[in-house]
Amino acid sequence: MKVIEPHIHMIARTTADYERMALMHTAACCEPAFWAGYDRTSPQAFHDYFTHITEFEPTRAAQYLIDHYAYVCINPKEAEDVAFSKEVISFLPEFLDKPTVLGIGEIGLNKNTRNELTVFELQVEMAVERDMLIWIHSPHLDDKLKGTKMLLDCLRSHSGVNPDKVCFDHMEEHTVGLVKDAGYWASLTIYPVTKNSPARVVDTLERYGTDRMMVDASGDWGPSDPGTLHYALFEMRKRGYDDDTVEGVFYDNPCTFLGQCAKFAHQPRAGK
Amino acid sequence: MTLTPPKTADELLDMYYHDLRSYLLEVAAGFDRIERAGNTDDHRLAKLRAIATIAVDDNPDRAARLLTTLSVD
Numbered sequence: 044m045k046v047i048e049p050h051i052h053m054i055a056r057t058t059a060d061y062e063r064m065a066l067m068h069t070a071a072c073c074e075p076a077f078w079a080g081y082d083r084t085s086p087q088a089f090h091d092y093f094t095h096i097t098e099f100e101p102t103r104a105a106q107y108l109i110d111h112y113a114y115v116c117i118n119p120k121e122a123e124d125v126a127f128s129k130e131v132i133s134f135l136p137e138f139l140d141k142p143t144v145l146g147i148g149e150i151g152l153n154k155n156t157r158n159e160l161t162v163f164e165l166q167v168e169m170a171v172e173r174d175m176l177i178w179i180h181s182p183h184l185d186d187k188l189k190g191t192k193m194l195l196d197c198l199r200s201h202s203g204v205n206p207d208k209v210c211f212d213h214m215e216e217h218t219v220g221l222v223k224d225a226g227y228w229a230s231l232t233i234y235p236v237t238k239n240s241p242a243r244v245v246d247t248l249e250r251y252g253t254d255r256m257m258v259d260a261s262g263d264w265g266p267s268d269p270g271t272l273h274y275a276l277f278e279m280r281k282r283g284y285d286d287d288t289v290e291g292v293f294y295d296n297p298c299t300f301l302g303q304c305a306k307f308a309h310q311p312r313a314g315k
Numbered sequence: 316m317t318l319t320p321p322k323t324a325d326e327l328l329d330m331y332y333h334d335l336r337s338y339l340l341e342v343a344a345g346f347d348r349i350e351r352a353g354n355t356d357d358h359r360l361a362k363l364r365a366i367a368t369i370a371v372d373d374n375p376d377r378a379a380r381l382l383t384t385l386s387v388d
Contacts, residue, residue: 216376216378
């Protein structure tokens with residue numbers, strides 16, 4: 044059974060994690076651009092970061108037969124300064140043209156501010172102009188519901204947005220229905236404490252179905268583990284679901300979403 | 316379309332009984348821990364008490380209601 048990891052920050056992981064992912068049959072992974080744990084001090088620092096995730100990480104992943112893809116953006120945690128953000132946005136096209144970049148992400152909201160929303164909209168417009176994928180970061184914890192509603196309202200006002208090409212990440216029980224009802228993709232992030240557990244991921248799949256749903260480990264520099272994606276897969280099998288249904292969630296669905304970008308090399312299994 | 320759980324409620328209870336027992340025990344011990352240290356009027360403690368009742372009430376969608384209760388307007 045093959046697996047696609049739709050969201051992980053490999054820049055923060057050791058090579059041993061690539062090896063573990065390969066041993067667990069991960070065929071490809073996607074790395075959206077995000078916060079480094081500190082605010083970058085210049086737009087040039089973002090340029091260096093984007094170079095890293097579009098040049099070095101694909102090479103490192105290839106040693107373990109994993110295809111590495113990326114999204115680039117100015118992330119919501121560093122988007123409060125609109126002028127600074129515009130400088131970063133000015134050189135996004137240089138990276139969007141690279142062969143492993145699938146779209147713009149992870150954009151969204153952090154503290155649900157007006158400036159964050161302005162920067163989000165600028166990047167949505169760039170993705171729409173280029174007909175690229177959009178990977179959305181929904182705020183964490185107590186700000187998630189309000190932020191998700193703000194993002195949905197914002198996208199509703201942009202007529203050019205194709206919901207097929209937009210995924211809302213870090214969805215939980217109180218937000219996933221809103222996103223699916225609006226026609227977007229939803230991804231369920233597994234984190235040891237602050238997001239979903241493997242069991243809750245399977246609960247949500249039971250409740251909302253597998254259509255337009257993905258699962259990710261979102262591993263980064265904090266308490267997280269690329270292996271949790273595979274724990275969720277195992278949880279689904281333990282709950283009695285057949286391998287065809289499980290592989291549909293963990294391989295076919297990400298292939299369907301990501302395959303809307305011609306640069307993505309994997310396809311769903313035959314007939315899926 | 317929702318998925319039909321392949322396992323029965325009894326089978327699921329068998330699978331998760333010890334996990335759920337453990338999680339509830341952690342909650343109880345956590346409240347004891349804070350009380351032993353002199354307690355506090357921090358509003359987060361009241362929030363935790365409120366969501367604890369949701370977790371074990373008799374109505375569906377407990378997880379969604381619990382998260383909504385914690386959400387800012």
